[in-house]
Amino acid sequence: MNQDFTVCLVSLGCEKNTCDSEKMLHILAERGYRLTDDPEEADAAVVNTCCFIQSATEESLDTLFELASLKQGRLQFLVAAGCMAERFKNEIMSDLPEVDAFIGTASLSAIADVLDRLRGETETSEPEPRAETEESERTNKDHSNGKVTVYHELEHLAEDLGGVKRAVSQRPYTAYLKIADGCDKRCTYCAIPLFKGSFHSVPMENLLQEAKELVQNGARELILVAQETSGYGKDLYGEKSLHILLKKLAEISDLHWIRLLYVYPEELYPELIREMAENPKVLHYLDLPLQHTESDILRRMGRRVTKEDVYRIINNLRKAMPDITLRTTLITGFPGETEEEHDALLETLRELSFDHLGVFAYSQEEGTAAASFPDQIPEEIKEERKEAIMLLQQEIAQNNKDKLIGEEMEILIEGYLPDEGVYVGRTQKDAPDVDGLVFLTCSHDLISGSFVRGRVTDASCYDLYAEIVEELE
Numbered sequence: 001m002n003q004d005f006t007v008c009l010v011s012l013g014c015e016k017n018t019c020d021s022e023k024m025l026h027i028l029a030e031r032g033y034r035l036t037d038d039p040e041e042a043d044a045a046v047v048n049t050c051c052f053i054q055s056a057t058e059e060s061l062d063t064l065f066e067l068a069s070l071k072q073g074r075l076q077f078l079v080a081a082g083c084m085a086e087r088f089k090n091e092i093m094s095d096l097p098e099v100d101a102f103i104g105t106a107s108l109s110a111i112a113d114v115l116d117r118l119r120g121e122t123e124t125s126e127p128e129p130r131a132e133t134e135e136s137e138r139t140n141k142d143h144s145n146g147k148v149t150v151y152h153e154l155e156h157l158a159e160d161l162g163g164v165k166r167a168v169s170q171r172p173y174t175a176y177l178k179i180a181d182g183c184d185k186r187c188t189y190c191a192i193p194l195f196k197g198s199f200h201s202v203p204m205e206n207l208l209q210e211a212k213e214l215v216q217n218g219a220r221e222l223i224l225v226a227q228e229t230s231g232y233g234k235d236l237y238g239e240k241s242l243h244i245l246l247k248k249l250a251e252i253s254d255l256h257w258i259r260l261l262y263v264y265p266e267e268l269y270p271e272l273i274r275e276m277a278e279n280p281k282v283l284h285y286l287d288l289p290l291q292h293t294e295s296d297i298l299r300r301m302g303r304r305v306t307k308e309d310v311y312r313i314i315n316n317l318r319k320a321m322p323d324i325t326l327r328t329t330l331i332t333g334f335p336g337e338t339e340e341e342h343d344a345l346l347e348t349l350r351e352l353s354f355d356h357l358g359v360f361a362y363s364q365e366e367g368t369a370a371a372s373f374p375d376q377i378p379e380e381i382k383e384e385r386k387e388a389i390m391l392l393q394q395e396i397a398q399n400n401k402d403k404l405i406g407e408e409m410e411i412l413i414e415g416y417l418p419d420e421g422v423y424v425g426r427t428q429k430d431a432p433d434v435d436g437l438v439f440l441t442c443s444h445d446l447i448s449g450s451f452v453r454g455r456v457t458d459a460s461c462y463d464l465y466a467e468i469v470e471e472l473e
Contacts, residue, residue, distance in 0.1 A: 002032035007115065008042035009035070010067070011169070012060055013050025015261075015433075016225050017082060018170065019178040021048045024081070024111045025167035031112035035167075039067055044077040044115055048108075049084035051195065053363035060084045061096075068098035077101070077118045081108060086151070087195035093147060101148035105195055106156040109164060117148050154197025157181050162206055165213060171414065172218035173449030174432055179207055179245065180226035185264070187291075188302040188369040189331060189362065192227060199227070201236045204245055211249055220449055221257040221412060222249065223431065229260055230267035240267070243275040250281040256451065257412070259431060261287040265313045266304040277320045283428045284321040288314075289329040293348040294341045297334055300373070307348070314352055325429040327356035332389060333382030334362045335373035342385050346392055355400050356435050357393045361386050394461045401436075401459035408469055411438050411454045413446045425452075427464065435462075442468040 007028055011021035024046070025035060039045050045067045049060035060080075067078055080096065081103040093102060101114045152160070158181060168175060183192050184199040211222055224245075226232065233241025242260075249258055258281050265288055276282050292298055295306040305313070317324055332342070349357070361382035364371045411425040414437075423440040430436050440446075440454050451473055454466035 002034075004034075005043045005115075005119065006034045006036050006041060007044045007046060008037065008039040009046045009048065010039070010063060011048045012063060013048075013052060013056055013083065014225075015176040015223070016178050016181070016227075017048050017050060019166070019176050019225070020082065020108055020161060022166035022169050023161045023164040024048065024108055025169060026165045027109060027112050028115070029167055031116075033112065033115065039070055039075065040073070042070075042075055044079065044118070045070070045075060046079040046081055046111065048082040049080055050082070051084040051087050052192070053360065053365065055363070057084055057088075064096060064099060071098065077115070079103065079111070079114060079118075081111065083195050086154075087191065089149075089151060093149070099147070102150075104151035106152040106154050106160050106197075107150040109160050110150045114148050114150060154182070154195075157197050158200030158202060162202065166210070168214070168217060168219075171432070171449075173412070173414075174221045174223065175214040175219040176223045176225050177207060177211055177214070178202065178226060179224050179229060179232050179242075183227040184231075185228065185304075186302060188300065188373070189291075189334065189365065191365040191368050194367050196227065199231060199235060201232050201234070201241075203236060204233070204241070204248065207245065208248055208252075211255070212252055215252050215255050218449060220255065220451070221259060222255060223259045223261060225261050228262055228264045228267060230263040230269075230272065240269055240272070243269075243271040246272075246275050246279060246282050250279050255281060257428065258282045259285055261431065263288055264304075265290065265310065268313060268317075273317065273320050284324040285327075285428060285431070286317065286324060287327045287329075287431070291329065291331045292334065293345050293352075297337055297341055300336065301331070301334060301370070310348075311352075325355045326352075327358075327431070327435065328354050330357065330359040330389060331362050332359055332385040333377040335370055335377065336375040337377060337385075342388075346388065349389070349392060350396065353396050353400065354393070355397065355429060356431075357389070357397075358434065359386050359389045359393075398459070398461035401461060401464065404456045404464060405459055406456060408453055408455050409438075409464075409466070410472065411440060411452050411466065413440075413448055413450050413452060415448055416446075436464065437462075438464045438466050440466045440468060446471070 009021055011018050036042055047063050050056040077100045079101045080099045082105055085102045086104040100118055180201045182196045182199045263286055291301055293307050293310055409427045411427055413423055413425045415424050423442055423446050425438045427438055452471050453469040455469050456464050456466050458465040
């Protein structure tokens with residue numbers, strides 16, 4: 001009986017993986033498997049892997065090796081699923097003898113079938129959620145070394161988990177909604193198309209149903225994610241349709257905040273900016289991944305904007321929404337980046353004054369065009385430039401945060417810190433896990449997931465400190 005068999009699912013990488021993992025958890029629960037967060041209590045462990053950059057691949061491998069050590073105890077089976085299992089499928093099956101099954105990114109819905117197969121509870125040689133292509137059959141049979149493997153062509157990515165409900169595994173009041181997968185950009189540094197395929201939007205009716213279910217289960221904030229959210233709908237409806245999706249999502253009565261991540265600057269369009277500015281549920285917050293600001297670097301990265309475009313786009317956003325919060329992500333140490341270009345980047349960042357910023361040292365990813373570019377930058381120089389960017393950003397962020405002192409802001413309560421005697425929450429200006437927090441003093445009990453109004457009393461470069469003004473609901 002499945003009820004006597006316990007499964008632990010470890011989700012690595014981005015929040016898009018989290019969405020997929022929550023759907024896998026629902027599939028397992030529907031099949032009757034017992035779920036646990038403790039791998040030492042599990043009969044099987046599933047790792048939804050990541051391989052965005054080398055460090056993510058290493059984390060996935062380390063996690064698999066760590067879990068494999070538990071096979072000396074209760075753990076019987078170990079499954080590698082998702083991005084790393086897809087990208088390196090021809091190498092890792094023989095390199096990871098401890099792993100009993102591999103599931104590609106377009107086959108995650110087969111998770112319960114795979115466990116049934118491992119336990120000998122089905123007579124079929126492979127799970128069959130849909131017909132295999134000739135190529136995926138070859139991969140399964142020629143490289144599996146007797147392991148259970150499920151790989152479908154990446155064109156099936158969008159339909160694989162379509163319509164599957166989610167077992168929310170994190171904050172019930174904040175939920176990610178993956179509106180698309182894959183990417184058509186083909187940036188020279190990025191390996192994502194190798195294991196995610198082309199851009200595929202999720203049909204709007206599916207997203208609205210999923211959003212309604214998440215809100216019914218307690219979500220007050222929905223965070224829209226994809227490889228590039230701003231291109232939503234162009235493959236399904238012939239034109240960009242994110243503004244239409246936002247309008248329909250805002251009609252869900254108990255939904256309070258809608259937040260956008262991963263909006264490519266070149267994909268911004270007037271209807272989207274207008275909807276953001278006018279829709280009271282859509283936060284004036286935008287994650288705008290630039291990767292760099294210097295035109296020649298952007299060209300060699302395969303990006304579709306220039307430095308002049310960056311200034312124009314950000315000026316347009318701030319004109320439409322003077323209170324907008326902007327986050328960006330950068331890559332430093334891209335092949336051929338000169339000291340002058342690095343200095344120019346720093347000066348541009350000072351002028352643009354982003355509220356939040358993350359930076360990666362360039363990772364030379366196998367299979368990407370930039371991996372073979374000349375003038376690769378030594379690791380120590382990449383790290384020096386990364387540190388210089390973050391030191392500058394701390395200065396910028398502190399200046400921006402200081403301007404908020406004395407302001408009253410809406411705050412989503414996320415918990416209580418008994419040792420400090422304060423509540424912790426987030427404002428509209430802060431996305432979970434990547435941005436700052438608000439530490440709020442209040443003389444009476446507050447409920448996680450509720451909204452209050454607080455007055456900012458102090459600030460650090462990352463966090464705010466506030467006192468409660470009123471409860472909003």
